[in-house]
Amino acid sequence: MSNPLGDTIIALSTPQGEGAIAVIRLSGFNAITIVDAYFHGKSLVDVPSHTVHYGKIKDESGRILDECLISVFRAPRSYTRENVVEISCHGSPYIIQQILLLFIRHGVRQAEPGEFTLRAFLNGQLDLSQAEAVGDLIAADSSISHDLAMQQMRGGFADNIKVLRQELIDFAALIELELDFGEEDVEFADRDKLEKLVLKIKNVISSLIDSFALGNILKNGVPTVIAGRPNAGKSTLLNVLLNEDRAIVSEIPGTTRDTIEETLTINGIVYRLIDTAGIRQAQDQIEAIGIDKTKEKISKAQIVMYIYDVIETTPQQLWQDASTYLGNNDQIFNPDKIVFIANKMDLNPYTSPEDYYKEGMIDKNNLITLSAKNKMNISYLKDHLYQMVIDHPQALNQTIVTNTRHYQALRDTISSLDKVLDGLVTGVTGDFIAMDIRSALRALGAITGEIYTDDLLDSIFGRFCIGK
Amino acid sequence: MSNPLGDTIIALSTPQGEGAIAVIRLSGFNAITIVDAYFHGKSLVDVPSHTVHYGKIKDESGRILDECLISVFRAPRSYTRENVVEISCHGSPYIIQQILLLFIRHGVRQAEPGEFTLRAFLNGQLDLSQAEAVGDLIAADSSISHDLAMQQMRGGFADNIKVLRQELIDFAALIELELDFGEEDVEFADRDKLEKLVLKIKNVISSLIDSFALGNILKNGVPTVIAGRPNAGKSTLLNVLLNEDRAIVSEIPGTTRDTIEETLTINGIVYRLIDTAGIRQAQDQIEAIGIDKTKEKISKAQIVMYIYDVIETTPQQLWQDASTYLGNNDQIFNPDKIVFIANKMDLNPYTSPEDYYKEGMIDKNNLITLSAKNKMNISYLKDHLYQMVIDHPQALNQTIVTNTRHYQALRDTISSLDKVLDGLVTGVTGDFIAMDIRSALRALGAITGEIYTDDLLDSIFGRFCIGK
Numbered sequence: 001m002s003n004p005l006g007d008t009i010i011a012l013s014t015p016q017g018e019g020a021i022a023v024i025r026l027s028g029f030n031a032i033t034i035v036d037a038y039f040h041g042k043s044l045v046d047v048p049s050h051t052v053h054y055g056k057i058k059d060e061s062g063r064i065l066d067e068c069l070i071s072v073f074r075a076p077r078s079y080t081r082e083n084v085v086e087i088s089c090h091g092s093p094y095i096i097q098q099i100l101l102l103f104i105r106h107g108v109r110q111a112e113p114g115e116f117t118l119r120a121f122l123n124g125q126l127d128l129s130q131a132e133a134v135g136d137l138i139a140a141d142s143s144i145s146h147d148l149a150m151q152q153m154r155g156g157f158a159d160n161i162k163v164l165r166q167e168l169i170d171f172a173a174l175i176e177l178e179l180d181f182g183e184e185d186v187e188f189a190d191r192d193k194l195e196k197l198v199l200k201i202k203n204v205i206s207s208l209i210d211s212f213a214l215g216n217i218l219k220n221g222v223p224t225v226i227a228g229r230p231n232a233g234k235s236t237l238l239n240v241l242l243n244e245d246r247a248i249v250s251e252i253p254g255t256t257r258d259t260i261e262e263t264l265t266i267n268g269i270v271y272r273l274i275d276t277a278g279i280r281q282a283q284d285q286i287e288a289i290g291i292d293k294t295k296e297k298i299s300k301a302q303i304v305m306y307i308y309d310v311i312e313t314t315p316q317q318l319w320q321d322a323s324t325y326l327g328n329n330d331q332i333f334n335p336d337k338i339v340f341i342a343n344k345m346d347l348n349p350y351t352s353p354e355d356y357y358k359e360g361m362i363d364k365n366n367l368i369t370l371s372a373k374n375k376m377n378i379s380y381l382k383d384h385l386y387q388m389v390i391d392h393p394q395a396l397n398q399t400i401v402t403n404t405r406h407y408q409a410l411r412d413t414i415s416s417l418d419k420v421l422d423g424l425v426t427g428v429t430g431d432f433i434a435m436d437i438r439s440a441l442r443a444l445g446a447i448t449g450e451i452y453t454d455d456l457l458d459s460i461f462g463r464f465c466i467g468k
Numbered sequence: 469m470s471n472p473l474g475d476t477i478i479a480l481s482t483p484q485g486e487g488a489i490a491v492i493r494l495s496g497f498n499a500i501t502i503v504d505a506y507f508h509g510k511s512l513v514d515v516p517s518h519t520v521h522y523g524k525i526k527d528e529s530g531r532i533l534d535e536c537l538i539s540v541f542r543a544p545r546s547y548t549r550e551n552v553v554e555i556s557c558h559g560s561p562y563i564i565q566q567i568l569l570l571f572i573r574h575g576v577r578q579a580e581p582g583e584f585t586l587r588a589f590l591n592g593q594l595d596l597s598q599a600e601a602v603g604d605l606i607a608a609d610s611s612i613s614h615d616l617a618m619q620q621m622r623g624g625f626a627d628n629i630k631v632l633r634q635e636l637i638d639f640a641a642l643i644e645l646e647l648d649f650g651e652e653d654v655e656f657a658d659r660d661k662l663e664k665l666v667l668k669i670k671n672v673i674s675s676l677i678d679s680f681a682l683g684n685i686l687k688n689g690v691p692t693v694i695a696g697r698p699n700a701g702k703s704t705l706l707n708v709l710l711n712e713d714r715a716i717v718s719e720i721p722g723t724t725r726d727t728i729e730e731t732l733t734i735n736g737i738v739y740r741l742i743d744t745a746g747i748r749q750a751q752d753q754i755e756a757i758g759i760d761k762t763k764e765k766i767s768k769a770q771i772v773m774y775i776y777d778v779i780e781t782t783p784q785q786l787w788q789d790a791s792t793y794l795g796n797n798d799q800i801f802n803p804d805k806i807v808f809i810a811n812k813m814d815l816n817p818y819t820s821p822e823d824y825y826k827e828g829m830i831d832k833n834n835l836i837t838l839s840a841k842n843k844m845n846i847s848y849l850k851d852h853l854y855q856m857v858i859d860h861p862q863a864l865n866q867t868i869v870t871n872t873r874h875y876q877a878l879r880d881t882i883s884s885l886d887k888v889l890d891g892l893v894t895g896v897t898g899d900f901i902a903m904d905i906r907s908a909l910r911a912l913g914a915i916t917g918e919i920y921t922d923d924l925l926d927s928i929f930g931r932f933c934i935g936k
Binding site: 011013014015016017018019020021022023025050051052053054063064066067069071073086088090091092093094095098116134137138139140141142143146147150153154464465466467468 | 487560
C-alpha cells in the first residue's frame with residue numbers, strides 16, 4: 001500500500017451480480033475531472049458538492065455505455081476526504097465492467113480491498129478502531145452485534161483511551177526532560193502522581209479487558225449445544241424456537257442470507273446451535289466413540305440445553321445420563337452453562353419437577369418445565385437462555401471490547417504499565433520508566449491508529465471487500 | 469397490480485449480499501416525508517431535488533440503524549416521475565432488513581418486481597418497449613446485446629412506429645366518419661391513399677420482422693457446435709479461442725459472472741458452445757444412438773465448426789464423416805452453417821487443402837487451414853465465424869427487433885394489414901375495413917404500450933428484479 005494517496009482509485013461498491021442498480025465509486029484528486037471527461041450531461045467540474053446529475057457515460061469512441069446518475073462529493077466533504085464521485089448505473093455486470101475498464105484505461109487505478117476506508121483513515125476522517133468497526137458493521141447479523149459495531153464506529157472507548165494516553169504522554173515528556181539533565185538528579189515528574197495515573201489507567205483498561213469475553217460472544221454468537229435422548233423432543237423444541245425467529249426474517253423478501261448452521265436469536269443475541277448425536281447408553285465400541293465426540297462438543301459449548309422427556313425418564317436415568325455427558329471434575333452441573341429442560345409436561349401434568357432436583361447436581365432455578373408441542377413456557381426458556389449470557393441488563397450499556405486486536409493491545413498495555421509500577425517501587429532510573437511508558441503508549445496508540453505499521457494496515461484493510 | 473400509484477413503495481435496489489454499500493429506494497407521494505421522519509440530519513422536506521444529505525437513520529426507539537447518504541429526487545424529475553428517495557447505507561443484510569422493516573412498519577409497501585419501472589411507464593416516463601429494454605440492458609452480456617438494448621431503451625424503432633400508427637389512426641377516423649353517414653355512400657377516406665399508406669407500413673414492418681432472426685441471435689448468442697473425431701484438436705482450439713477471450717474479462721476483479729455453458733465472444737457477438745460426443749464410426753447399437761444425438765445437436769445449431777486432423781484424415785474419410793453427421797437433403801454442406809477446419813497444419817505443411825475440396829460438398833471459401841497448437845490462422849477463423857453471422861457490416865446499423873413479443877405483434881399487424889388490402893381489392897364496406905385497421909392499430913400499440921392489459925404488464929414487469 002505504498003503511496004496510496006497519490007492517485008485516483010475506482011471500484012464497484014455494491015455487491016456483484018445483476019441488480020436494478022450498481023454503484024461505482026472513484027476517489028482522488030482527479031475523480032471529478034476524469035468522470036466529467038466521459039460524462040455527457042451537465043459539466044461536473046463546477047457543480048456543488050453533494051449534488052446528483054443525470055447523463056450518459058460514453059467511451060472514447062462515443063459509444064453509450066449507460067445512462068447514469070452521478071453524485072459529486074468535493075474534498076474534504078466526502079467519505080475519504082478526497083474528491084469522490086459515485087456513478088449509479090444499471091446493475092449489469094457487462095456495464096459495470098465497461099465503465100471500470102474505461103476509467104482504468106485513462107489512468108484510474110482499481111482500488112485494493114478496503115482502500116477507500118484506508119484513505120478515510122489516513123486522511124483523518126476515522127481512527128483505526130472506527131475503520132475496523134465499518135467492517136464489523138457490514139458483517140453484523142444481529143441487533144447486538146450491530147449496536148456494538150455502531151458504538152465503536154461512532155467513537156466507542158477510543159475517545160476515552162485518547163484522553164488517558166495524552167495524560168501518559170505528558171508524564172513521559174517530563175521524565176524524558178529529566179534525562180536531558182543527565183547527572184543533575186532532578187525529578188520534574190511527580191512519582192506519586194504518576195503511580196496514581198498508571199493505576200487509574202490500569203483500572204479502566206482492566207474493565208475493558210474483562211468486557212472482551214462478553215463482547216466476543218455478542219459479536220460472534222453463543223456456541224450452544226442442544227442435547228438429549230432420542231424422542232426427548234429436541235427437534236420439536238428447535239422448530240418452535242426457530243420458527244418464531246424465522247417468521248420475522250422471511251417477511252421481507254430479498255434480505256435472508258446463507259447460514260452454515262442454525263441460529264436462534266433472543267433479544268438480539270445470536271445462539272449458534274451445534275448438533276450432537278443423540279444421547280444414549282453405549283452398547284459397543286462405536287457408540288462409545290460417538291459419546292466421546294458428543295462430550296467434546298458439550299465441553300466446548302458456551303451453553304448446553306439438556307432436554308428430557310418427563311414421561312419416559314426417571315430421575316435416576318436423568319442423573320446418570322447427565323453425569324455421563326455433562327459432568328466434570330470442578331462442578332457437577334454448572335448452572336452458568338447447562339439448563340435442564342423437562343419436556344412433555346402437557347402429557348403428564350402430575351409429574352413433579354421436584355423429583356429431578358438433587359443436592360449439588362440439578363438446581364431448581366436451573367430446570368425449566370415446558371411443552372414444546374403446546375408451546376408452553378417457551379418464553380420462559382428464552383428468558384433463561386438470555387440471562388445465561390447477560391447477567392445484568394446494564395452489562396450492555398457499558399463499553400464492550402469486541403475486537404481481538406484491541407484486546408491484545410490492551411493486555412500489552414497492562415503488561416507495560418505493570419513494569420512502570422514495578423519500576424516505581426524498585427526505584428529504577430527515569431530512562432527505564434520512560435521506556436516502559438513509551439511501550440504502553442505504543443500499545444494504546446495501536447488501537448486508534450495513532451501508531452501503525454504498513455503490515456497492520458494491510459492486515460486490517462485487506463480483509464475488507466473491494467469498494468469499501 | 470391494482471392501484472399501484474396510490475402508495476409509497478420501497479425495495480433494495482442493489483444486489484443482495486454483503487458489500488461496501490447498498491441502495492434502498494422509495495417512490496411515491498410520501499417518500500420524502502416518511503424518510504425525513506426517521507432521518508437525523510438536515511430536514512429533507514425543503515431540500516432541492518438532486519441533492520445528497522448525510523445523517524443517521526434511527527428507528528422509533530431512537531436506535532441508530534445506520535449512518536447514510538440520502539439522495540432526494542422530486543417529482544417529476546425522477547425515474548418514476550414520483551418523489552423518490554435513495555438511501556445509500558452500509559451493505560449489511562442486517563441493516564438493509566432493519567431499514568426496510570422500519571419504513572414498512574410506517575405504511576410504506578414492499579415494491580413488487582419491476583414496480584419502479586412500471587410506475588415510470590404508467591407515468592409516461594418510458595414507453596413499454598423502453599421499459600422492456602431496461603431488463604434487457606441489465607441482462608446484456610456482450611457489446612452487441614448491450615448496444616441493442618441501449619438503442620431500444622433510447623427509443624429504437626418505437627418512435628418510427630408511433631408515427632406510422634398515427635397516420636393509420638387518422639385514416640381509421642375518416643372511415644369511421646363515413647359510417648356515421650350510413651346510407652349516404654360518401655367516402656371521406658381516399659382508398660388509393662389508404663392502400664399506399666398500408667403498403668408503406670407493411671414495408672417498414674416486414675423489414676423489422678426480417679431483422680428478428682438476426683436480433684434474436686445477437687441478443688441470445690449463436691448456438692455453436694464444435695465437432696470432430698477424437699484427437700482432431702477440438703479442445704486445443706477451444707482453449708486458444710477461449711483463453712484470449714477470458715484474459716480480457718479476468719483483468720477486472722469482481723465482474724466475472726457464472727456461466728452455465730462455455731461462450732466465445734467475437735467482436736461482441738456471443739457464440740454459445742454446445743458439446744457433442746466425439747465423431748466416430750458406429751460400431752454397435754449404442755454408438756448409433758450417440759450419433760443420432762450428435763446429429764440432432766448439429767441440426768439445431770446455428771453454426772457448426774467441423775475440425776479434422778490433416779495428418780490422420782484422408783479426403784475420403786472427411787467426406788464420409790461429414791456426410792454422416794452434417795449432410796441433409798436440401799444442401800450437402802451449407803456454407804452459412806458449417807465451417808471446415810483443417811488442423812495441425814504445423815505438423816505437415818505439405819498437405820494440400822485442395823485435396824479436401826469437392827464439387828458440391830466442401831467449398832474452398834468454407835475450409836480454413838490452421839494450427840491450434842501454434843495459434844496459426846486463429847484470427848482468420850474468428851473473422852470467418854463473425855461473417856457467418858453478420859453478412860454485411862451495415863446490418864448492425866439498421867433497426868433490429870430483438871424482443872419476441874414485438875416480433876409477434878409485428879406479425880399480427882401484417883396479418884391485419886393484409887386483410888385491409890384484401891378488403892380494398894374486393895371492395896368490402898367501410899365498417900369491415902375500419903375493423904381490420906383497428907386490429908392493426910391494437911397490435912402496433914401493444915409494442916409501445918399505447919394499448920395494454922394488466923396481464924401484459926404483469927408478465928413484463930413480473931420478470932424484473934425487485935428494486936428495479
